[in-house]
Amino acid sequence: MAKAPTVYDVAERAGVSIASVSRVLRSPDSVKQQTRERVLEAVRHLGYVPSANARGLAARRTNVIGLFFPGHDDVAGSEGQLVAASGGVTTVRDDPTTEPETNNFYFDEVLRGAEIEAWRRGFALMVAAGRGASREAIVNDIAGRVDGLAVLARTVPDELLTHVARRIPVVVLAATRGTDEFDHVSVNNAPGMRAMTEHVLSAGARRLLYIAGPEDSPDDAERLQGFRAAVDGVADVTVELIRGDFSRVQGREIALGIDPLPDAIVCSNDQTALGVLDAMGRRSISVPDDVMVTGFDGITAGRHSSPRLTTVHQPMVELGRAAIQALTARLDDPSMDARSLVLPVQVLLRESCP
């Protein structure tokens, strides 16, 4: 790493001009084969790797797309220093009640989709998570590095987003704000929850408990709306609503205290529903015989619970992919009207509410 070689070094060794070196790398066909081979030999010999900075500066585009989402700053120990010592093995008896919840699976999947689609389209992917105070600095920083930015709903203040959008296209994920200048990609929350609820009703349930998520979640609001649309006007239906926080722990706690039992517990997300299943297991209450339980999200864990969780699957990987597609579409045609894409969902009937 003494000094990274540049086009000039390569050009000199190959006995050509820097323009030819650049051409070999950018459009090999426009260079005579003999020249090309000389250049490639020099590249190999010198260990030349072109600087994306210089390239991006000259070409006026970076070929990078940014993805910004809510922070991981809750991760335990993220402040600490790593042990310097090597190795070590400790043994502990793991108490089921201490449960470090990490339900970031959602972003993991979105990220995966984004990663796939970005590279497929020739873009690199840069990721950033929101850190409370320094959020603005981070968003600005990443905005200066990329050709387009995908942000998860509510993670970035509108004002900041507008500032950034003057430089690069922005697409907002998982929110249907509708009336702003950004492109949007979201999932069919309300109809999905409506269909789920209608299934619950068709299974005979009449006394329903709905466990909602946090009040500031747009996803949650839409799902609740779908739930209400389904029960609205149906004879004999009674509904109770409790607000949770999307976490498994909360779901379990709520479910441990429910008495009398409703016919069905409709949860606004899977983690909550899994917590409910935990609680029912502990209370020796049979699901779905004594009470039906449903979730929303379609996370992997729901496939392996007992009973397996009936849920609405939202295409998280597709969400990430769609974001990248929206971004590249706008890069291709910046004058397009703002678009709003809503991805379909899928009701998955499993044993918790067959």
Added chain:
Amino acid sequence: MAKAPTVYDVAERAGVSIASVSRVLRSPDSVKQQTRERVLEAVRHLGYVPSANARGLAARRTNVIGLFFPGHDDVAGSEGQLVAASGGVTTVRDDPTTEPETNNFYFDEVLRGAEIEAWRRGFALMVAAGRGASREAIVNDIAGRVDGLAVLARTVPDELLTHVARRIPVVVLAATRGTDEFDHVSVNNAPGMRAMTEHVLSAGARRLLYIAGPEDSPDDAERLQGFRAAVDGVADVTVELIRGDFSRVQGREIALGIDPLPDAIVCSNDQTALGVLDAMGRRSISVPDDVMVTGFDGITAGRHSSPRLTTVHQPMVELGRAAIQALTARLDDPSMDARSLVLPVQVLLRESCP
């Protein structure tokens, strides 16, 4: 986005030179307050976001770190085009046997750790996954964009790694090759598995079945070595070894066919162990009474299986963080000797082998 404003635009509007604009952004204290305010006003008014390319080019560093890991190219539908139509809800009865396995949790966690640590240290994080044929192009591409690169073991051919390492520091994750010029970060596989196995033995098991992973996994090799070290020389112990592929499905299939039952099934990873638990459930064999089962990894799903899975937890988030730390350490002092960090693991005793 008509035309992104530059330092020149800001300088003109603020009535200062571009140097002052740059100073306001880089080291605000070196500029008189009055000047600073004028500049910041102009920045806000114009929606100025500095170009990281130009900045990186001039400053000779990008402040980005790259993370390269095995591809997601197995994801279903990644080839397809997204539906253009909006919304939609379908309902399907989900058959437990169709199981789209996505065990990328490992990389998700490593990624999370890397993301946290990178931003904490003022670096942006760029991620790339290996795509078979274009791997070389991708690695080269990303190498040109970053100040340092972390790669997961065996995802990049040595030759390519060497080429890239002439430009930027490289750290290899999850492999203790030992004798090369790169920094390494890995976990304490062998001692961890050894401790796990010793626990199994101390619980009274004598006839053991070991389900290994794929032959080309260095992690797996180390774990097997730890297992052997534990059973070696212990009286009355009989050992059988079957090679799986780290997948849940494989684990289940293998376990469905096991007869007679050993005292304990020691699995090289959690997914396999979970598959084994599935099989035992179906065969109505009690775990741990009839057979004990252990895993390795410490994935979330193991906390929620029934019975809960006894396993060796490896600190995946820490692995990601350690990679970034190793990289920044080397950036600070390129002349350092190559270092090899081994992270400690933790045996988690749960009900599948108490």
Added chain:
DNA sequence: TTGCAAACTGTAAGCGCATACAGTTAGCTG
């Protein structure tokens, strides 16, 4: 051969910023 188009290669001008260095202004001292 000559002439000319096509194919290729070289020259040179930025891309937007950081920063060394020079220049200017302000603040003090005497």
Added chain:
DNA sequence: CAGCTAACTGTATGCGCTTACAGTTTGCAA
């Protein structure tokens, strides 16, 4: 108020690359 220093600001250069344009070579018809 001169003289000097400290604080601040401007000028000019270059980071490594792409690319328009000009220049050169090649191939081939005339």
